[in-house]
Amino acid sequence: MTRYRASAPHRSVSDYSRTIHGQPLVRCTDCCWAQLLNERLHEGPWGLIYWHADHPDDAVDHLAPMPERLAIPAYIEWWQSGGWLAIEDTRSEGPGTLMGDEFLEIFRSVRAANSLEEAVLANTQRRRIFPSTARADIEEAAAGLFHAGLLRPADRQEWHTR
Known part of the structure; x- marks a missing residue:
């Protein structure tokens, strides 16, 4: 499993240098997926990073303007x-x-x-x-x-x- 995640085509990173309302970003360097790391809900970025590597088709830019629906x-x-x-x-x-x-x-x-x-x-x-x-x-x-x-x-x- 670790080998798969290390070689997955979607490389997600946590970016503590850029924050919004004090929350760091988690994003993929290979697609549009990005979101804030909510520290009350997520124990660090790794769960989100691994999830995105396993679900690359569910790539939403959550930092884009919020949609109507x-x-x-x-x-x-x-x-x-x-x-x-x-x-x-x-x-x-x-x-x-x-x-x-x-x-x-x-x-x-x-x-x-x-x-x-x-x-x-x-x-x-x-x-x-x-x-x-x-x-x-x-x-x-x-x-x-x-x-x-x-x-x-x-x-x-x-x-x-x-």
């Missing part, structure tokens, strides 16, 4: 724990983490409609704030999830119609 990747396990989002990224051996209500609203909205609209509405009602403020907060939180590889662009066949 989103999906939850198959490697993400999530559930509600109390009023919180419990999330685990199975690509690495990280312990998983709990995230607040905004994140739970985002995952529910993406699962239901591949968009953030339901999360914006839920955040507006829960916090009793203006929709524009709720949208900005939800989009900022979703961008963080997208940059860390916890959300991905939805394929056209995944789009839910309402």
Whole structure:
């Protein structure tokens, strides 16, 4: 297995010299795959690096602008724990983490409609704030999830119609 990974055509690296919001980058030198290393979810870069070498066709540039339609990747396990989002990224051996209500609203909205609209509405009602403020907060939180590889662009066949 080690020999395969060392000779794999996709060479991923961790880049601690470039950070976004204090989080280092993990990227492939042979394709477009890039994302932030979320240190609460990923115990170092190796799990992600090995995962990409084993799944080179699932190469998403998570540092690109966030798409309009989103999906939850198959490697993400999530559930509600109390009023919180419990999330685990199975690509690495990280312990998983709990995230607040905004994140739970985002995952529910993406699962239901591949968009953030339901999360914006839920955040507006829960916090009793203006929709524009709720949208900005939800989009900022979703961008963080997208940059860390916890959300991905939805394929056209995944789009839910309402």
